[in-house]
Amino acid sequence: DAKTTQPTSMDCAEGRAANLPCNHSTISGNEYVYWYRQIHSQGPQYIIHGLKNNETNEMASLIITEDRKSSTLILPHATLRDTAVYYCIVRVPPDSYNNNDMRFGAGTRLTVKP
């Protein structure tokens, strides 16, 4: 699975959009980009994933560059409860013998400030 690089920490003002970048320059053609977040002392929470097209759900938007070497997670209106560590992960889709382990890096610690 490809490695990812994320900034160690970021701040965002409450109510503003939080844009979290992720570099994955060695991503291969069949690897997906996943985002999870982990609020203090809780288990990681799935946010969104995508292959090459931009994706949006009720939590966030995922923008993947055309060359797929980087992506940005966007929280459109950050709240104090969005303060967490955000993990960007790339992995191949599961098959019968290689399935589903998520390789986490250190992530980005996002602090939303009033």
Next chain:
Amino acid sequence: DAGVTQSPTHLIKTRGQQVTLRCSPKSGHDTVSWYQQALGQGPQFIFQYYEEEERQRGNFPDRFSGHQFPNYSSELNVNALLLGDSALYLCASSLSYGLTSSTDTQYFGPGTRLTVL
């Protein structure tokens, strides 16, 4: 619909002891993965169970073993505990094998905090 549950919430053991942690997957899920998260670090993959067999394993010694039961619940066992085994142990469940879609997302439980003294 219950999510992933883990027990116990917290555990304190001494070096050399053995520990068993338990996980019940989200309803409808058949695959369980275990992760270790040391303080200040991201979760590290230990192993994954499907159809009561270990399917994949990360870079962890044989002191770490597991089991999956017919109801898909799982246990993580750690023998001969070391101080370095102190961590948050996370269980994640998913619906896998038979799907080739990326949509079989892993859902994590709240974790068990293990302290080894």
